Every structure is written in C-alpha cells, then in structure tokens.
Amino acid sequence: xxxxxxxxxxxxxxxxxxxxxxxxxxxxxxxxxxxxxxxxxxxxxxxxxxxxxxxxxxxxxxxxxxxxxxxxxxxxxxxxxxxxxxxxxxxxxxxxxxxxxxxxxxxxxxxxxxxxxxxxxxxxxxxxxxxxxxxxxxxxxxxxxxxxxxxxxxxxxxxxxxxxxxxxxxxxxxxxxxxxxxxxxxxxxxxxxx
Amino acid sequence: xxxxxxxxxxxxxxxxxxxxxxxxxxxxxxxxxxxxxxxxxxxxxxxxxxxxxxxxxxxxxxxxxxxxxxxxxxxxxxxxxxxxxxxxxxxxxxxxxxxxxxxxxxxxxxxxxxxxxxxxxxxxxxxxxxxxxxxxxxxxxxxxxxxxxxxxxxxxxxxxxxxxxxxxxxxxxxxxxxxxxxxxxxxxxxxxxxxxxxxxxxxxxxxxxxxxxxxxxxxxxxxxxxxxxxxxxxxxxxxxxxx
Numbered sequence: 231x232x233x234x235x236x237x238x239x240x241x242x243x244x245x246x247x248x249x250x251x252x253x254x255x256x257x258x259x260x261x262x263x264x265x266x267x268x269x270x271x272x273x274x275x276x277x278x279x280x281x282x283x284x285x286x287x288x289x290x291x292x293x294x295x296x297x298x299x300x301x302x303x304x305x306x307x308x309x310x311x312x313x314x315x316x317x318x319x320x321x322x323x324x325x326x327x328x329x330x331x332x333x334x335x336x337x338x339x340x341x342x343x344x345x346x347x348x349x350x351x352x353x354x355x356x357x358x359x360x361x362x363x364x365x366x367x368x369x370x371x372x373x374x375x376x377x378x379x380x381x382x383x384x385x386x387x388x389x390x391x392x393x394x395x396x397x398x399x400x401x402x403x404x405x406x407x408x409x410x411x412x413x414x415x416x417x418x419x420x421x422x423x424x
Numbered sequence: 425x426x427x428x429x430x431x432x433x434x435x436x437x438x439x440x441x442x443x444x445x446x447x448x449x450x451x452x453x454x455x456x457x458x459x460x461x462x463x464x465x466x467x468x469x470x471x472x473x474x475x476x477x478x479x480x481x482x483x484x485x486x487x488x489x490x491x492x493x494x495x496x497x498x499x500x501x502x503x504x505x506x507x508x509x510x511x512x513x514x515x516x517x518x519x520x521x522x523x524x525x526x527x528x529x530x531x532x533x534x535x536x537x538x539x540x541x542x543x544x545x546x547x548x549x550x551x552x553x554x555x556x557x558x559x560x561x562x563x564x565x566x567x568x569x570x571x572x573x574x575x576x577x578x579x580x581x582x583x584x585x586x587x588x589x590x591x592x593x594x595x596x597x598x599x600x601x602x603x604x605x606x607x608x609x610x611x612x613x614x615x616x617x618x619x620x621x622x623x624x625x626x627x628x629x630x631x632x633x634x635x636x637x638x639x640x641x642x643x644x645x646x647x648x649x650x651x652x653x654x655x656x657x658x659x660x661x662x663x664x665x666x667x
Contacts (some may be wrong), residue, residue, distance in 0.1 A: 305494045
C-alpha cells in the first residue's frame with residue numbers, strides 16, 4: 231500500500247494540488263474577471279470556476295503514474311485503491327470548501343467542492359475512453375462554459391453545471407451522477423489492456 | 425506441469441486482423457528463446473501468457489489453472505518491453521512494489537527485492553530513484569522485478585536491449601541458473617548471443633511458428649558453409665526465408 235501511494239505520487243502531487251485548491255478557494259472568494267464570451271457580452275465570470283483545476287489535474291497525474299501492465303497482471307485490487315483515491319480527493323475538496331464557505335461566508339466557495347466532484351467525474355469518464363489526454367477535459371469544459379455557457383443577463387445555461395449557484399438542485403444531481411459514472415468507468419477501464 | 429495455450433485467438437480490436445489465430449502451444453521446460461521479426465506477435469504472445477490481456481477465444485493455462493485466476497498470476501512473472509520509471513520510487517521500492525502486486529506481504533517483498541537486485545548486480549543503486557537510472561539499468565530493475573516473487577514461469581520481453589556486453593554476460597549466466605528451476609520464455613532480437621545457450625527455440629512470424637523445438641533442431645537449419653559463430657543467425661535467417 232505504501233509503495234502504491236509512492237508510485238502514484240499521492241504524497242506529493244496531490245498534497246500540492248490540495249494546497250493550491252485551498253489557497254485559491256480562500257483567496258478568490260467572490261472575485262471575478264471579464265473573459266471573452268460569444269454569448270454573454272462583457273459580464274464578469276466568477277474566478278471560483280477555475281479553482282478545482284489544480285486538484286483535478288493533480289489527480290489525473292497521480293493516476294497516470296503507474297506500472298500499467300504489472301498492475302493489470304498482478305493480484306492486488308489496485309483499481310479499487312485508485313477509485314478510493316479519487317473519492318478521497320472529492321471528499322477533501324467538498325469538506326474543505328464547505329468549511330471555507332462557512333468561515334468566510336462565501337457561497338462561491340461551497341460551489342467549488344461540488345464543481346470538483348463534477349469535473350473529476352467527467353475527467354475520469356474521459357480518461358477511461360481516451361487515456362492521459364483526458365487531463366485537458368476540465369480545462370476544455372471551463373473554456374466552453376466561459377465562451378458559450380452564459381445567456382444574456384449572465385444566466386448560466388443548464389448544461390454548464392459549474393457556474394450554477396450552490397443551491398442548484400440539478401447541478402448537485404449532475405455532479406453526483408458524473409462522480410458515480412466517472413468512478414465506475416475508472417474501475418471498469420482498469421481491466422482494459424494497457 | 426507447464427504453461428499451455430489452447431486455441432487462442434487475439435486481436436487488439438474486434439475489427440482488426442487477429443495477431444494470433446487458433447494458436448496452440450505448450451511452453452517447454454528450461455530456457456526457451458522466442459525469435460521473430462518486428463510485428464510477428466512475440467509481445468502479444470508474452471502478454472497473453474503473462475495475463476496482461478486475455479485471449480478473445482481459447483485459454484491460457486498453467487497446471488490447469490486459467491490465466492484469469494489469482495493462482496495463475498502468482499505463478500507467472502513478467503518483464504515488459506518498456507520499463508517505465510516512476511518518479512517517487514527507488515530501484516528497491518520499485519521491485520518491492522512489483523512483488524507486492526504479486527501478493528507478497530510488505531516485509532517479504534522488501535527483503536526479496538534486495539536479493540533480486542543483487543542477482544542483477546544492481547545493489548549499489550538500490551536507493552537511487554528510477555528516474556535517474558539509465559536505460560540498461562532500468563532493464564536490470566525490470567529483470568529484478570521478474571525475479572522477486574519466486575515465480576514458476578518467467579516471461580521476459582527483450583530484456584537484453586540496452587545492456588552493455590558485460591551485463592549481457594551476467595544476464596546470460598543468470599538465465600542459465602534460473603532455467604534449472606523454472607520455465608523461462610524470453611523474446612529477443614539477439615539471435616547470435618542467446619539462441620545457442622537456450623534449451624529450446626521458437627521462431628514466430630505472422631502469428632504462427634516457423635519453428636518450435638530444441639536448439640539442436642533449430643541449428644540444423646543453418647545453411648552449409650556458415651561461420652561457426654553465426655550458426656544461430658544463419659538458421660534464423662534461413663527459417664524466415666523458407667517462410
């Protein structure tokens with residue numbers, strides 16, 4: 231188990247990713263920036279949308295740091311350890327963002343935890359299909375959201391999920407579904423030939 | 425008491441031409457060298473035997489245990505063609521991790537990793553990170569990984585690539601030593617160096633054997649007039665030309 235942790239680099243990459251997440255979620259709070267958009271004119275976009283990125287990218291880097299054929303032909307259930315690692319990342323992000331939100335009275339901070347769950351799920355699903363290039367999926371998703379995801383008046387379109395308010399029921403359901411599907415895909419795809 | 429492939433068919437994708445079709449073979453005792461040009465199916469055959477992948481049809485078995493079973497996987501050791509260095513692991517940790525993956529407990533894997541590294545003369549680099557090892561040193565780490573859990577069958581995919589001549593010598597001695605106790609199947613392009621030391625030779629092309637049998641039989645295909653140091657190479661070339 232210890233060597234699995236070291237092989238994944240969970241003790242370094244994920245810790246750095248998590249610290250970056252905490253730093254950003256605490257520092258950005260309700261900050262926003264004007265970013266180019268095809269559908270939204272010049273309304274500012276909350277920077278909190280981008281906060282999950284270091285953690286999601288860190289998780290993919292960890293999962294890709296592996297001995298693929300040895301793990302497939304071994305007898306340890308490494309796929310389940312990997313699934314537990316992904317769930318831990320989501321849990322840590324949700325708990326810490328909830329605490330930050332409560333401490334700083336920042337509703338955007340609470341949404342960062344939910345958004346991490348959504349982006350991890352989508353990324354794991356893409357990784358099961360395309361492998362390592364899936365690390366670009368959360369970045370691409372956020373770019374598409376910024377460019378096409380807002381209606382005039384700064385209302386997020388329903389498919390965007392990440393800019394929805396923390397109270398949005400459909401965003402919560404979509405995040406939970408993405409999370410479950412992504413982790414299931416991760417376990418199933420681990421049986422594929424590397 | 426051997427590794428058998430029974431009517432195995434395997435294609436990397438359903439719509440692609442199979443690499444192996446209805447392929448049956450029994451791995452002989454001792455050291456067997458698997459020869460063949462690039463794309464002949466050597467790595468596929470080894471990956472099937474190593475349970476890295478399962479055949480689409482047919483079975484791979486060791487002592488009647490199919491390759492999907494835990495007992496099979498513990499009986500087989502495997503060294504892939506590409507050894508991936510892992511940033512966080514030293515050579516000893518890397519080998520220990522491979523042992524742990526095969527079901528060894530932590531202290532057993534740690535102890536046996538030291539022995540395995542000693543056998544490939546890499547003890548002095550045991551605490552060096554694998555990202556700092558040369559290609560040849562990494563291959564020796566890979567060989568140590570195949571030795572760590574006392575497997576009954578050892579599968580090596582081009583293990584000598586990148587090794588210097590002295591290390592090849594050490595490796596050949598190690599192979600001879602191993603083959604007394606376990607079955608060893610090794611793919612290589614190093615025909616001249618290794619084929620004459622093997623107990624058996626198999627030549628694969630296009631997913632079928634052009635030859636599979638003892639080394640004397642293989643060498644009997646050597647064209648007349650071939651220099652004595654090039655008999656294996658001559659026999660291999662002759663077999664490929666005969667098709």
